[in-house]
Amino acid sequence: MAPEDILPEELLERLRSRAAGYDQENRFFHEDLQDLADAGYLKVFVPEADGGRGLGLEAVAELQRRLATAAPATALAVNMHLVWTGVAHAMSARGDDSLDFVLKDAGQGEIFAFGISEAGNDSMLFDSGTVARPLPDGSYSFTGRKIFTSLSRGWTRLGTFGKDADARNGEGELVFGFLRRDEPGHETLDDWNTLGMRASASNTTLLTDAVIPAERIFRKLPVGPNKDLLIFAIFACFETLLAAVYTGLAERAFALAVDNVKRRVSAKYGGRSFAQDPDIRWKIADAAMAMDGMLPQLSAITRDVDRMVDHGPQWFPKLVGLKSRATENARYVVDLAIRVSGGSSYFRGSELERLYRDVLAGIFHPSNDESAHNTVASAWLGPLEA
Incomplete structure (x- = not known):
């Protein structure tokens, strides 16, 4: 099933049209949540037998990327519901039915x-x-x-x-x-x-x-680190779906940057667009290469979760590394988008201005940058000596 079948352009545009108002008024996305519920979006992990879509993590991450291009704050909040239903899905796939009631409840409209x-x-x-x-x-x-x-x-x-x-x-x-x-x-x-x-x-x-x-x-x-399946499932869903949201946010910022560069004209280049400015072209290319590196990593890791690939002790470094790279990468891409779009993006009410503020939240979600680096370092070098 293609992402546009679940999140059609018409729905995305409706969500996008509300995002600025929600932000300005500091208001919860009640209307978005109802639209997504009506579209069956909150049941994407729920088995078809319980009224859902029966999708895996790779497909849901792709959907969250798409949702975040329209309404990042809505996507971030919906992530929390999808984490719990995703955890239940991942555990059930591995033979643990202790959270199957979560999928049944979600199939009946409960929101986690x-x-x-x-x-x-x-x-x-x-x-x-x-x-x-x-x-x-x-x-x-x-x-x-x-x-x-x-x-x-x-x-x-x-x-x-x-x-x-x-x-x-x-x-x-x-x-x-x-x-x-x-x-x-x-x-x-x-x-x-x-x-x-x-x-x-x-x-x-x-x-x-x-x-x-x-x-x-x-x-x-x-108390303390352990290898229980619940811990793995939470990390797997939480980190990858966060990465998906911030990657989608970056994709939107990049698309806006490309449009702005083509639209803006330069007196220096005889009234031609800024697309002819070598420095601007370098920044656009740099942002594009950053995005190109993020998308296959997100797909590969979510696919490995779905296929139950055994990465052993490297699973946690892969998951926290993905989240850290995605959120930092998104900040970098949004920053480049602001730089090439000119002073208008600095004004309140512009979409890039809002994305610039939204993307900063990525540094606060677990695992934060310090924790992620400690996890990866310990995986390769062993724990710190007492």
């Missing part, structure tokens, strides 16, 4: 968000400052503060985790579960007023004795 990040927790999935307290009936109550909860205004299911510090003989245990929106114990703060990616509504979520019943507690893991 990612309540994982915590201020100051640079261990990410391997530790948590959120307290997970076991209750006699097997449920857990969660108390903590989750930041960057994209889709905060639209989710119906929040995937989150916390730490039961007393478990495993005092070594601690990380407990993962899904909270329903109609259940008590959670609050979305009105604190999302950022430089870019404003429509994503990645507000802070406060959990205060939020109880998740036993049937929706789906994993308990030791």
Whole structure:
């Protein structure tokens, strides 16, 4: 199935037409989300038997690239839903059905968000400052503060985790579960007023004795790095789909740059377009070569996930390297697009101005640049000596 079958040009243009307004008003993308739901976009990972498209990660990454060319903030927020459904898909393909209920719920219209990040927790999935307290009936109550909860205004299911510090003989245990929106114990703060990616509504979520019943507690893991399939699946989907969004953003910036260069005229070159300026041509070529290097890497890694290729200990370096390269590459391409498009791109309201702000968010998503380099260095050189 071609991407344009799921995201036709008419739909893309409708999403693109709203992006500037969402950004200016710092407003959540309710209309976009409804349009995407109506198009079946939120069910792309869901098996056909459950009402979805049954696509794999490579196809969904291509779709997210396409969506990001129209509405990057919308694509970034939708990523969180697609990460959870993608994780369920990847685990099911590998014989683990513990998250099949996520795919069934998504097939029935539920929307999933990612309540994982915590201020100051640079261990990410391997530790948590959120307290997970076991209750006699097997449920857990969660108390903590989750930041960057994209889709905060639209989710119906929040995937989150916390730490039961007393478990495993005092070594601690990380407990993962899904909270329903109609259940008590959670609050979305009105604190999302950022430089870019404003429509994503990645507000802070406060959990205060939020109880998740036993049937929706789906994993308990030791504190610290481990090889559980859940961890691999989250990294695989999170990093590749982030890379796809920022690559799509860069593709749009590049297309705008090419159009602007052809349209602008130069007195220096006798009224001919800036497409005849050797310096401008060099920058366009440099941006094109940067894009050419990104697209095959994204396709290759997502295809390997789908085909269950065994990269062993090199999987995590490949995944974090892809995310880091994609977000840095996108910043570079957008910067070149601004440089060749002239001063008009510096004014508020221009699409390139918005893309310039949006692309900066890429440096904050895990794995950040420092963490990615540490992961890759450790893969080749071994861990740092104590």
